[in-house]
Amino acid sequence: MSLPVFEQGCFSATVLGGNDLGGVHHLRGYGEWDCGRAEPAWTGEVKVMSKRWLRTVGLLGGGVIGGGWAARFVLNGVDVRLHDPAPGAIEGVQQQLANARRAYRRLTRLALPPEGRLSVATSVADAVQGVELVQESAPERLDLKQQLLAAASRAAAPETLICSSTSGLRPSLLQVEMDRPERFLVAHPFNPVYMLPLVELCGGERTAPEALERAAEIYRGLGMHPLVVRKEVDGFIANRLQEAMWREALWLVHDNLATVQEVDDAIRYSFGLRRAIMGPFRIAGGGDGMRRFMQQWGPMLKWPWSKLTEVPELTDAFLDKLAQQADDRGEKLGSLEIEQNRDDCYVALLQGLRSQGYGAGETVALWEQGLREANFQIDDGCGPLRMPPAQMPSDWLDSNGHVNESRYLQLFSEATGTLERYVGIDSEYRSRCGAFYTVETHLFHLGELHAGDRAQVLTQVLGAQDKRLHVFHVLTREADQKPVAMSEQMLIHVDASSRRSAPVRGEVRERLLELAERHAKLPRPERVGASIRQR
The missing domain is CATH 3.10.129.10 (Hotdog Thioesterase)
Known part of the structure; x- marks a missing residue:
């Protein structure tokens, strides 16, 4: 420069x-x-944030994912109607909302919009009437999700977008019993939803392309990075990659090649940090660089280094081993402390990436620009x-x-x-x-x-x-x-x-x-x- x-x-x-x-x-x-x-x-460019905004969201399910969605919506000024008949659901969501407030205060100093209102809906119909978006985050059971989504599609207005947070079920299976299935798609987030920006968008056989475009605009306005899955596939993109690494991690422990601690350290002190900045295909030199890289390292993929498709039996003995090694770490933190420590680490990482304009940090910069524009009455x-x-x-x-x-x-x-x-x-x-x-x-x-x-x-x-x-x-x-x-x-x-x-x-x-x-x-x-x- x-x-x-x-x-x-x-x-x-x-x-x-x-x-x-x-x-x-x-x-x-x-x-x-x-x-x-x-x-x-x-000092690079930040794209202008989407102006399309939400007023009210119907949330079906208030567990770990649903509570994270509630926090992201509420802290971005969106009213949330939560339906979850499970005992203590609203208390769990309130705790996630408190965690998110704490994390956002550390993530940005810019003024957030006035918080949305969180209210409890006694039925699916009550949750989805008069909303612009329905976010289903029920347990990962096909029959339960089909039932909820069908009920939501009958009660919601015709123009209401309906999304599922499923981590792997194909949208074509989820939309079979829905009215107006063209407005349905998968919007798969990552935990904690209020911190991690990726949301995978995947349409089914009857999903209208306009629904994907509209969803991308909405989630981008919430400070997220929408990634459209080009072809319907089980597990989408990120979870298929995650599971490949998870299988190999299990085999390493199962075969006594490494402990739980050693596997975690191998990831978090090396490529775990690298992957926050670049994916596996970001190789210097463009196409020529990719060709040279694959010529040098590609043959090694045929070596018997890993067991990518085989999964060890989750026997009682193996589960005991995993549990014992986790206990041997000596960590005495409670679940709330662990969550807050995790969020503090995400805040530090995202702020660092934001200062360089890389990866998820660019998403934070985009979100902050929207906040800055909303508060530009000086x-x-x-x-x-x-x-x-x-x-x-x-x-x-x-x-x-x-x-x-x-x-x-x-x-x-x-x-x-x-x-x-x-x-x-x-x-x-x-x-x-x-x-x-x-x-x-x-x-x-x-x-x-x-x-x-x-x-x-x-x-x-x-x-x-x-x-x-x-x-x-x-x-x-x-x-x-x-x-x-x-x-x-x-x-x-x-x-x-x-x-x-x-x-x-x-x-x-x-x-x-x-x-x-x-x-x-x-x-x-x-x-x-x-x-x-x-x-």
């Missing part, structure tokens, strides 16, 4: 003070240096721009128990990015005309933020000339006027082609000048132009 070249000829960076009250940070950059703000590492016409509030996550804390100093700079940086989007600097403008780069920052610490605080940045444009943009940010707790921190920034507009400073162009220039004129009527912040003073 080439770096912008400015008219000045040197660079200096100074960080003075810490996160103590009243501390000040001063950063200045000139010369051949990327003077951009501290932004996420990934201008009331008379005061400073009010950025969408963000909740402070626990992993932003330093050793003193409050938000680390670098995070204040990140919040101000994000506010400047939101200002740029507000005046029209989008991906097209960046590639055609250029963008602003920060060349000087003053950061003032006046208070403290803690985990769980909701903070908001107020941004005032102090000046906008041909090449320069002068802004001032104030960070407060939401609904609190007392500043926690302030930041003054000077930015220079850099041409996309020459990589040198250049005037702002077109409508962006007009909107900036209009905003600067409007903000000139506001009181000038007291700390504008302040620097470190020696007493």
